[in-house]
Amino acid sequence: MALQMISVRGLEKSYGDVRALTGLDLDVAEGSVLGVLGPNGAGKTTAVSIMTTLLRADAGSVSIAGIDVAEEPSRVRSIIGLSGQYAAVDEHLTGFENLDLIGRLYHLGNKAARVRANELLERFHLTEAGSRPVGGYSGGMRRRLDLAGALVAKPRVLFLDEPTTGLDPRSRNDLWDVIRELVANGTTLLLTTQYMEEAEQLADEIVVIDSGRKIAQGTAETLKTQTGGDRIEVRIDSELDREKTERILASVAVGEVVVEGRVLSAPVSGGPRALSIALRNIDDAGIDLSDAGLRRPTLDEVFLSLTEAETHQLKEAG
Amino acid sequence: MNRTRLAFADGFNIARRNMIKVRRVPEILISVLVTPVILIVMFAYVFGGAIDIDGGSYREFLVAGVFAMNVVFGATFTGAGLAEDMQKGIIDRFRSLPMSRSAVVFGRTASDVVYNVLTLAVMAGAGLLVGWRINTSFFEAAAGFLLLLGFAYSISWVMALVGLMVPAPEAVNNASIMVLFPLTFLANTFVPADTMPTALRVFAEWNPVSAVAQATRELFGNIPAGTPEPTAWPLQNPVLYTVIWMVVLIAVFAPLAIARYRKVAARS
Numbered sequence: 001m002a003l004q005m006i007s008v009r010g011l012e013k014s015y016g017d018v019r020a021l022t023g024l025d026l027d028v029a030e031g032s033v034l035g036v037l038g039p040n041g042a043g044k045t046t047a048v049s050i051m052t053t054l055l056r057a058d059a060g061s062v063s064i065a066g067i068d069v070a071e072e073p074s075r076v077r078s079i080i081g082l083s084g085q086y087a088a089v090d091e092h093l094t095g096f097e098n099l100d101l102i103g104r105l106y107h108l109g110n111k112a113a114r115v116r117a118n119e120l121l122e123r124f125h126l127t128e129a130g131s132r133p134v135g136g137y138s139g140g141m142r143r144r145l146d147l148a149g150a151l152v153a154k155p156r157v158l159f160l161d162e163p164t165t166g167l168d169p170r171s172r173n174d175l176w177d178v179i180r181e182l183v184a185n186g187t188t189l190l191l192t193t194q195y196m197e198e199a200e201q202l203a204d205e206i207v208v209i210d211s212g213r214k215i216a217q218g219t220a221e222t223l224k225t226q227t228g229g230d231r232i233e234v235r236i237d238s239e240l241d242r243e244k245t246e247r248i249l250a251s252v253a254v255g256e257v258v259v260e261g262r263v264l265s266a267p268v269s270g271g272p273r274a275l276s277i278a279l280r281n282i283d284d285a286g287i288d289l290s291d292a293g294l295r296r297p298t299l300d301e302v303f304l305s306l307t308e309a310e311t312h313q314l315k316e317a318g
Numbered sequence: 319m320n321r322t323r324l325a326f327a328d329g330f331n332i333a334r335r336n337m338i339k340v341r342r343v344p345e346i347l348i349s350v351l352v353t354p355v356i357l358i359v360m361f362a363y364v365f366g367g368a369i370d371i372d373g374g375s376y377r378e379f380l381v382a383g384v385f386a387m388n389v390v391f392g393a394t395f396t397g398a399g400l401a402e403d404m405q406k407g408i409i410d411r412f413r414s415l416p417m418s419r420s421a422v423v424f425g426r427t428a429s430d431v432v433y434n435v436l437t438l439a440v441m442a443g444a445g446l447l448v449g450w451r452i453n454t455s456f457f458e459a460a461a462g463f464l465l466l467l468g469f470a471y472s473i474s475w476v477m478a479l480v481g482l483m484v485p486a487p488e489a490v491n492n493a494s495i496m497v498l499f500p501l502t503f504l505a506n507t508f509v510p511a512d513t514m515p516t517a518l519r520v521f522a523e524w525n526p527v528s529a530v531a532q533a534t535r536e537l538f539g540n541i542p543a544g545t546p547e548p549t550a551w552p553l554q555n556p557v558l559y560t561v562i563w564m565v566v567l568i569a570v571f572a573p574l575a576i577a578r579y580r581k582v583a584a585r586s
């Protein structure tokens with residue numbers, strides 16, 4: 001089994017009355033990517049802050065590469081890189097000066113810091129902008145510079161807190177490419193996001209958190225099947241066929257058939273097979289369709305259904 | 319490398335970064351280089367002609383006072399700079415680095431010494447132009463400048479703590495007007511204390527800024543001949559009195575400021 005690079009157990013944190021984390025567990029194996037997905041206020045930043053030594057937990061433990069963050073924060077700091085939710089760059093310094101300063105503060109030595117700064121500027125397509133003060137950078141450039149800052153000391157474990165929030169789609173895609181490249185080189189990555197698509201694109205495994213704890217875990221694929229799975233959706237030409245179609249769909253469905261005007265949909269398991277049976281029966285009955293297909297839930301729907309179920313449970317409990 | 323050396327290196331790199339910012343933010347450069355010159359010239363010509371001092375030149379008397387006032391006010395940069403840093407994104411980067419926890423504060427007070435060196439250099443130049451002269455040896459003059467820098471450094475630590483306590487950088491300016499203005503004006507910076515009403519005079523005599531001004535005047539040879547000997551102990555021993563204040567201020571405020579920085583930076 002691969003080494004656990006990040007191991008989080010029973011993490012709790014409150015800000016006064018606000019319970020930000022209520023018993024969070026996480027594991028990330030060396031060289032893998034964990035996507036932590038959760039809505040605003042779910043506790044993502046709080047969790048990342050604790051894992052990166054910036055905040056102390058009320059209870060629970062975190063170890064990074066086997067080192068306890070509460071006991072040896074400076075050793076942890078020297079093997080991790082963090083790019084937080086808001087770009088941690090100095091507006092008045094140039095891109096180069098920012099990275100050079102970070103390298104010096106990592107005690108790389110002045111010459112090595114300089115070399116590393118130039119290396120990273122090139123890798124993040126900032127060489128040209130590198131001699132200009134950061135105050136004039138776009139949001140995407142700042143993000144890239146901040147990510148470069150997180151990589152100065154070649155960390156073994158990288159934390160990215162909502163790396164693409166607020167970026168336009170193009171900058172987002174650019175940043176995704178950079179992140180994929182890092183991961184291909186073996187960096188262990190924990191990434192938080194509010195976007196299902198981002199987690200699906202980048203992460204090996206996804207943990208969904210809400211109200212400070214884990215509510216689901218798995219690959220994008222398993223999460224999709226866990227919550228509802230596929231649906232057959234057909235559109236009938238004539239209103240008169242509605243009842244007959246509904247009966248046919250009900251015979252292959254695993255749940256209730258939903259009718260909305262001329263569109264009927266039914267949850268099924270074993271999607272493609274159920275679809276072909278249903279279509280054959282509809283055809284045999286002489287019903288004309290203007291559209292038919294198998295719909296898999298988008299991850300956003302999965303996410304919504306998971307967080308809604310959670311809210312519902314909480315309401316019932318409290 | 320051992321921890322102390324690393325801490326020094328970190329402080330140096332932070333100070334270096336603060337100095338780079340001076341080049342990019344013209345307002346700082348103006349406050350450091352232009353305002354002091356304006357003050358020297360203004361005081362020299364506005365008050366210089368109107369006030370007479372027995373047996374000496376008021377301008378010579380005045381310049382050391384303006385020196386003292388300016389370096390004390392320079393400490394505002396320390397507070398405002400730290401307050402600003404704490405608000406900006408870069409502090410989050412510093413917090414995640416394996417650097418010395420006190421480097422941000424040490425580096426800030428160190429870069430302010432550089433500001434003060436620049437300020438003193440241009441003020442001395444302006445002073446010479448309006449007729450101020452050093453009438454003593456090189457070593458005494460150097461001691462005068464060192465004393466000014468040292469005292470300013472100790473005030474920097476006070477303002478560092480203020481900067482780390484206030485919610486926004488602007489509040490530092492208010493605090494500095496409320497504290498540093500009375501401190502620099504209720505003193506012998508611009509006029510001898512003897513003519514003040516008793517309560518004020520006693521305050522002025524024991525005010526460390528008066529001692530700084532008195533000490534530098536002595537060290538530059540700017541005390542007019544025939545000036546009566548001061549009667550208050552601090553003004554009779556201005557160098558010693560200033561050094562005591564320096565040591566006490568640093569001993570009290572440096573640990574407080576560093577502890578405060580750690581607390582604010584930890585945010586827990």
Ligand SMILES: Nc1ncnc2c1ncn2[C@@H]1O[C@H](COP(=O)(O)OP(=O)(O)O)[C@@H](O)[C@H]1O
Nearest residue numbers: 015018020038039040041042043044045046047
């Ligand atoms: N410094 C703070 N003081 C008080 N409440 C906070 C603080 N930081 C976060 N919170 C609260 O804790 C909860 C979790 O916040 P956060 O970890 O920032 O979530 P996320 O990053 O997932 O949006 C939210 O309810 C938020 O309002």
Ligand SMILES: [Mg+2]
Nearest residue numbers: 044045046085
């Ligand atoms: Mg957040």
